[in-house]
Amino acid sequence: MSWLRALRKTARSGMAAERRRLEPLVAARGALGLALVVGGSLALFGPGVAASSAFGAFQAAIATFQRSWRPRPTLALASGASLAVSTFLGYLTGAGAHPGLFLALLVLWTFGAGLAWTAGPTVGIIASSNVAIMLVTVTLPTSVAEAAGHAAMIAVGGLVQAALVVLLPVRRWGAHRDALADALAAEADYARRLRQDPTAPFDPVPLMTARSAAAVTPRQARRRPAELHGARGLAERIRPVLASLADPAVGVPAEGTERGRVRELLGAAGAILDAAAHAIRHGEPVELPPAAVAALRTPDTHGILHGPPRRAAVRLAAFGMYLLMRTGYVVTQVCVSAYVVFLLGMGGSEWAQTVRERVILTLLGGVLAMLGYALYPAWETPRLRGRLADWLVADGRYAATVVAHYADPAGSVCPDVREALLATRAARIAWQEALVRATHEPVRHRGLSHAATEDAEHALAQFGRIVMLMEAHLPERGAPAVPAAATLAEALRRATERGAKVVRERGEPDWDDLRETVATWDAPPDPLLRTGARMLLEALDELSAALEPQSPQPA
Numbered sequence: 001m002s003w004l005r006a007l008r009k010t011a012r013s014g015m016a017a018e019r020r021r022l023e024p025l026v027a028a029r030g031a032l033g034l035a036l037v038v039g040g041s042l043a044l045f046g047p048g049v050a051a052s053s054a055f056g057a058f059q060a061a062i063a064t065f066q067r068s069w070r071p072r073p074t075l076a077l078a079s080g081a082s083l084a085v086s087t088f089l090g091y092l093t094g095a096g097a098h099p100g101l102f103l104a105l106l107v108l109w110t111f112g113a114g115l116a117w118t119a120g121p122t123v124g125i126i127a128s129s130n131v132a133i134m135l136v137t138v139t140l141p142t143s144v145a146e147a148a149g150h151a152a153m154i155a156v157g158g159l160v161q162a163a164l165v166v167l168l169p170v171r172r173w174g175a176h177r178d179a180l181a182d183a184l185a186a187e188a189d190y191a192r193r194l195r196q197d198p199t200a201p202f203d204p205v206p207l208m209t210a211r212s213a214a215a216v217t218p219r220q221a222r223r224r225p226a227e228l229h230g231a232r233g234l235a236e237r238i239r240p241v242l243a244s245l246a247d248p249a250v251g252v253p254a255e256g257t258e259r260g261r262v263r264e265l266l267g268a269a270g271a272i273l274d275a276a277a278h279a280i281r282h283g284e285p286v287e288l289p290p291a292a293v294a295a296l297r298t299p300d301t302h303g304i305l306h307g308p309p310r311r312a313a314v315r316l317a318a319f320g321m322y323l324l325m326r327t328g329y330v331v332t333q334v335c336v337s338a339y340v341v342f343l344l345g346m347g348g349s350e351w352a353q354t355v356r357e358r359v360i361l362t363l364l365g366g367v368l369a370m371l372g373y374a375l376y377p378a379w380e381t382p383r384l385r386g387r388l389a390d391w392l393v394a395d396g397r398y399a400a401t402v403v404a405h406y407a408d409p410a411g412s413v414c415p416d417v418r419e420a421l422l423a424t425r426a427a428r429i430a431w432q433e434a435l436v437r438a439t440h441e442p443v444r445h446r447g448l449s450h451a452a453t454e455d456a457e458h459a460l461a462q463f464g465r466i467v468m469l470m471e472a473h474l475p476e477r478g479a480p481a482v483p484a485a486a487t488l489a490e491a492l493r494r495a496t497e498r499g500a501k502v503v504r505e506r507g508e509p510d511w512d513d514l515r516e517t518v519a520t521w522d523a524p525p526d527p528l529l530r531t532g533a534r535m536l537l538e539a540l541d542e543l544s545a546a547l548e549p550q551s552p553q554p555a
Contacts (some may be wrong), residue, residue, distance in 0.1 A: 057159025080158015396496020
């Protein structure tokens with residue numbers, strides 16, 4: 001992608017306003033906090049202190065808008081307190097004849113703000129805003145005592161916003177509800193797509209997001225609504241059941257009476273998942289679709305389906321019943337700049353001069369940021385092979401862990417399988433995020449072509465889907481063991497780790513050792529395991545075909 005095209009795409013995305021994220025009640029609460037802080041400090045202490053306190057209240061309100069699983073009052077307090085400390089230290093080092101100390105503090109704070117993004121976007125936004133706002137607030141006080149007073153009023157601004165969040169709550173646990181509801185809705189859509197495409201892919205991002213939202217403190221867990229308990233775990237277990245019910249490789253023909261019943265069950269599952277998602281999102285009782293409930297409970301299923309599909313249908317019915325018990329960057333910056341102009345004007349600065357300075361400094365900051373991006377880039381394009389290799393290793397370990405349990409049956413609930421599944425999801429998401437960033441980078445082709453990325457992604461997604469089908473039918477504890485599965489598990493682990501090394505070195509991996517293991521393997525008593533091993537090898541062959549040497553093309 002050329003620089004001009006990359007800049008054009010960036011400009012369009014920055015100007016776009018995502019209306020679905022607008023929260024008018026939260027915005028009104030934040031505005032009320034600003035009015036209380038500015039009005040009170042203006043009447044008591046004058047415009048200079050009022051400007052400082054307004055900055056604290058403003059940033060605290062911004063912090064409560066971020067999608068974070070931390071309590072909103074905590075975010076507001078942390079934002080106000082951190083800005084107060086930044087302002088006071090900035091004045092101490094920048095006042096008088098200590099520009100060197102202030103520059104050192106600025107470098108340290110900026111470096112820390114960059115590191116803060118690794119802890120998440122909410123912490124990153126708060127830390128980055130501290131640096132930007134500190135450059136304005138340090139100019140307001142004229143003595144150490146005044147600097148301490150300004151810092152205190154900034155902290156008060158955050159305290160007021162935190163108090164309003166407690167006194168005027170808007171959708172308590174709203175972000176957590178949305179995360180879980182989105183995961184259930186994604187599975188409902190997946191169930192419907194499986195009716196027409198039995199091997200349809202599934203995006204694990206909603207489930208990963210819901211998992212992050214569920215990681216709350218013990219105190220939060222005690223106050224969490226009942227409907228947010230347990231539903232995510234059921235959603236995680238429903239997904240492989242849906243896939244195994246639909247996939248023809250498990251035993252249901254592509255057409256016929258059995259396929260018709262499978263489509264009916266998938267449609268019912270989608271309807272029930274949607275009903276559960278709506279109820280969780282809005283905190284309302286579940287309204288069960290009668291037709292969907294009847295489809296899941298019909299006794300005819302036991303006579304029509306047999307083997308793995310029948311087991312999947314029964315589980316779908318361990319799970320359905322249990323389950324039922326913002327704006328774009330540029331737009332934001334325009335508002336922030338106008339707010340800064342207003343506050344500085346309230347403090348005594350000339351509006352005409354302030355507006356001109358804001359425009360010039362904003363443009364200068366943008367140019368410097370672009371120069372830094374161009375001169376010291378952190379391109380994702382050359383790293384795509386590494387991300388793909390990481391995903392291959394994670395997929396291989398997931399497959400090896402699942403297959404090993406056929407040699408040592410431990411039931412359907414296995415912590416090591418769960419950990420391996422989460423690792424492969426994280427690797428897949430890292431690959432997808434890197435691919436999105438690489439798509440918009442103004443660099444020549446130095447990684448993978450568009451065709452190679454699409455084919456390789458499809459191959460690994462298929463590999464993971466096959467493993468998921470095998471996981472859905474893990475033998476129960478005490479079932480007959482398949483000793484040969486241990487050999488296959490080790491072969492899968494070695495082959496994928498060796499193949500990942502070849503991928504990183506820009507080579508084309510081969511799977512001859514794994515192919516020999518599968519070819520010389522005595523037929524196991526479990527046909528699903530035998531079929532799964534063959535399909536896993538086919539998916540790896542597709543990956544090798546996708547990575548065959550080809551002439552470079554512009555990214």
